[in-house]
Amino acid sequence: xISSDPLANILYIxxxxxxxxxxxxxxxxxxxIGGTGVAVELLKEECPPGCEALGHENPIILAVGPLTGxxxxxxxxxxxxxxxxxxxxxxxxxxxxxxxxxxxxGYGAIVIKGASxxxxxxxxxxxxxxxxxxxxxxxxxxxxxxxxxxRENEPGAGLRTIMRIGKAGEQLVSYACVTTESYRxxxxxxxxxxxxxxxxxxxxxSGKRSLPVSNKKEYRxxxxxxxxxxxxxxxxxKYHDLGTAENVMPLNEMGGLPTRNLQEARFEGxxxxxxxAFAENYLGRRLACSHCPVACIHxxxxxxxxxxxxxxYKTSMISYDYEPIYAxxxxxxxxxxQGFLKLMDQVEKxxxxxxxxxxxxxxxxxxxxxxxxxxxxxxxxxxxxGNYDGYIDAxxxxxxxxxxxxxxxxxxxxxxxxxxxxEDYALALGRNEMPGYHTGPAAHIGVLTGARHSHLDNAxxxxxxxxxxxxxxxxEELAQSLLGEERWRQxxxxxxxxxxxxxxxxxxxxxxxxxxxxxxxxxxGLRQIGKDIHREKYRFKTREGFSLEKLRIPNRxxxxxxxxxxxxxxxxxxxxxxxxxxxxx
Amino acid sequence: MRLSIADTERCVGCQSCMFACARRQGDAGLAETxxxxxxxxxxxxxxxxxxxxxxxxxxxxxxxxxxxxxxxKGGGVLLDASKCIGCEHCRDACILGAVFWDDEINKPMICVxxxxxxxxCPHGVLNLDKRGVANNDIK
Numbered sequence: 001x002i003s004s005d006p007l008a009n010i011l012y013i014x015x016x017x018x019x020x021x022x023x024x025x026x027x028x029x030x031x032x033i034g035g036t037g038v039a040v041e042l043l044k045e046e047c048p049p050g051c052e053a054l055g056h057e058n059p060i061i062l063a064v065g066p067l068t069g070x071x072x073x074x075x076x077x078x079x080x081x082x083x084x085x086x087x088x089x090x091x092x093x094x095x096x097x098x099x100x101x102x103x104x105x106g107y108g109a110i111v112i113k114g115a116s117x118x119x120x121x122x123x124x125x126x127x128x129x130x131x132x133x134x135x136x137x138x139x140x141x142x143x144x145x146x147x148x149x150x151r152e153n154e155p156g157a158g159l160r161t162i163m164r165i166g167k168a169g170e171q172l173v174s175y176a177c178v179t180t181e182s183y184r185x186x187x188x189x190x191x192x193x194x195x196x197x198x199x200x201x202x203x204x205x206s207g208k209r210s211l212p213v214s215n216k217k218e219y220r221x222x223x224x225x226x227x228x229x230x231x232x233x234x235x236x237x238k239y240h241d242l243g244t245a246e247n248v249m250p251l252n253e254m255g256g257l258p259t260r261n262l263q264e265a266r267f268e269g270x271x272x273x274x275x276x277a278f279a280e281n282y283l284g285r286r287l288a289c290s291h292c293p294v295a296c297i298h299x300x301x302x303x304x305x306x307x308x309x310x311x312x313y314k315t316s317m318i319s320y321d322y323e324p325i326y327a328x329x330x331x332x333x334x335x336x337x338q339g340f341l342k343l344m345d346q347v348e349k350x351x352x353x354x355x356x357x358x359x360x361x362x363x364x365x366x367x368x369x370x371x372x373x374x375x376x377x378x379x380x381x382x383x384x385x386g387n388y389d390g391y392i393d394a395x396x397x398x399x400x401x402x403x404x405x406x407x408x409x410x411x412x413x414x415x416x417x418x419x420x421x422x423e424d425y426a427l428a429l430g431r432n433e434m435p436g437y438h439t440g441p442a443a444h445i446g447v448l449t450g451a452r453h454s455h456l457d458n459a460x461x462x463x464x465x466x467x468x469x470x471x472x473x474x475x476e477e478l479a480q481s482l483l484g485e486e487r488w489r490q491x492x493x494x495x496x497x498x499x500x501x502x503x504x505x506x507x508x509x510x511x512x513x514x515x516x517x518x519x520x521x522x523x524x525g526l527r528q529i530g531k532d533i534h535r536e537k538y539r540f541k542t543r544e545g546f547s548l549e550k551l552r553i554p555n556r557x558x559x560x561x562x563x564x565x566x567x568x569x570x571x572x573x574x575x576x577x578x579x580x581x582x583x584x585x
Numbered sequence: 586m587r588l589s590i591a592d593t594e595r596c597v598g599c600q601s602c603m604f605a606c607a608r609r610q611g612d613a614g615l616a617e618t619x620x621x622x623x624x625x626x627x628x629x630x631x632x633x634x635x636x637x638x639x640x641x642x643x644x645x646x647x648x649x650x651x652x653x654x655x656x657x658k659g660g661g662v663l664l665d666a667s668k669c670i671g672c673e674h675c676r677d678a679c680i681l682g683a684v685f686w687d688d689e690i691n692k693p694m695i696c697v698x699x700x701x702x703x704x705x706c707p708h709g710v711l712n713l714d715k716r717g718v719a720n721n722d723i724k
Binding site: 181216294299 | 596604621628631708
């Protein structure tokens with residue numbers, strides 16, 4: 001790498017001592033690029049084996065990559081930590097302005113250790129870290145307000161990120177998220193609770209600087225090539241036009257849209273909450289992450305009258321995407337777009353992961369219908385499909401935790417079903433609530449084996465759709481395909497390239513772009529790094545007690561027909577066995 | 586030629602224009618950019634695009650004590666960096682906030698209306714107006 005590149009600076013912040021320092025780790029970035037690759041190394045250095053996820057020993061690591069600030073779409077920040085939700089590897093990716101702000105502030109990674117004795121937020125400007133008293137932000141009802149207050153109190157408009165937690169993080173809900181720029185999230189695996197356990201309400205980071213490149217002329221040429229592909233390719237166009245919500249209708253038509261806790265895979269009300277319906281009736285603005293010309297962020301404008309006074313309205317701006325729509329829409333039998341937006345808005349204010357929340361409430365609804373729980377447990381809330389008012393109340397109660405039932409729900413569906421029963425229809429894979437794809441075996445096996453139990457680890461749902469109609473792959477082929485994809489994605493997430501741009505950043509292009517930051521990797525070399533990083537992540541998982549053999553397969557994913565027929569448990573198990581064997585090769 | 590803002594409501598906040606301006610000077614990053622994009626106050630309300638609008642009688646040039654900033658033909662200003670003492674009067678004089686600052690050399694950075702950023706605005710926010718200056722009508 002270029003020796004003057006500030007990427008090698010790692011900012012360490014100790015919340016217990018209210019101290020900070022910088023270490024330069026050029027070797028680490030040269031070996032592991034940045035993002036996921038660097039974060040997993042730092043996690044190994046900083047996270048003691050078996051530590052409490054919500055204890056002060058658990059570090060928070062944020063990392064960006066060499067292409068951030070150089071090329072479009074290297075716009076993610078990777079967070080790593082021990083997850084309070086799974087008790088294992090926590091890794092979550094977020095866009096917004098986060099990646100660019102960290103890079104422009106002059107850091108490649110930030111490591112946050114210890115815990116504060118009083119609520120604080122961190123302000124990082126001009127090479128200094130300020131520990132600001134956040135007592136007056138603690139307990140605030142809406143994370144939007146928290147963001148607004150930090151925004152008004154801090155410099156760096158346009159050049160900063162504002163990360164914050166809502167009440168869910170304060171209350172240590174194991175799937176609390178961290179929100180940046182109002183609408184982007186470190187959504188999954190409970191980073192918000194780790195913030196809360198450290199009494200860390202938020203982080204604002206700003207900066208503006210030049211970044212060196214090794215060949216200015218070639219840099220401009222390659223930039224233009226990448227930029228043109230980003231704005232002109234039909235794949236990227238899809239994300240811009242309807243956004244990820246475009247997936248609702250096709251998935252429903254093919255019979256892969258989990259509905260009413262996956263009792264079905266088609267939703268009769270899908271057209272009410274489709275990308276088309278939102279665009280036509282509610283789309284109020286489109287936004288982009290910093291340095292991404294695509295602008296996939298879709299914000300709905302919801303205009304509602306106040307009931308106590310005529311001609312008195314409020315307009316709320318609420319972001320929507322495919323995954324939250326799936327989890328809070330079809331999964332809860334909700335086809336009313338306004339109802340979805342109101343529930344989504346509440347989930348955003350509280351700062352909980354929308355996907356986990358939807359799946360947990362779907363389980364609770366079925367459990368209630370089956371008589372495992374009653375209104376005693378739900379504290380009088382009526383949980384029934386499509387009743388969004390009930391779900392809004394339940395979401396608030398998950399944070400308030402007035403009784404044992406809601407305290408249990410605050411720890412996820414795996415845990416809740418271990419207490420109350422109903423494991424067969426508790427839709428967690430690898431202890432993480434399932435994503436919105438019932439497309440076949442690859443989708444589910446992908447989430448089970450993925451190092452962070454995310455559909456984006458290896459895009460199994462895409463393999464299902466590609467292999468439909470042709471001969472299904474064998475378990476061995478599928479294991480190979482999932483593992484190969486996940487390994488390559490380690491390179492992309494080490495460069496913090498948005499996975500939506502994976503078609504642009506193919507190995508050859510990555511190698512060319514990296515050369516301009518003076519990283520000399522062949523495509524083969526890159527693939528090897530991806531493999532190594534993935535292995536390190538699995539090493540961490542194993543160290544913390546993860547085992548592929550212990551994975552629970554909820555019966556429901558086998559019972560409900562997916563596209564191409566029912567998923568066979570034997571097929572899943574055999575594929576996982578092949579996966580395990582390949583992992584160690 | 587003059588850079589103009591066609592419609593800020595079309596701005597998605599991607600900041601590609603800022604990177605284009607900086608890249609034109611040679612490096613990556615944002616230190617050298619003469620155009621700024623920030624939210625109005627929460628991204629849901631949209632963005633402001635801050636850039637020199639090529640005043641005919643530029644206030645920034647009027648307050649320059651050394652003659653480093655000179656009014657440019659067709660509007661806007663040109664900087665003679667060798668004369669600039671970094672007093673920042675120009676920055677204070679521009680109520681648009683369009684005099685950006687290069688902290689590394691302590692001198693102003695002001696748009697020269699080259700139009701390079703326009704090529705990298707994917708959503709039609711920026712425009713290169715060939716007709717000339719911004720506030721002809723006040724003359």
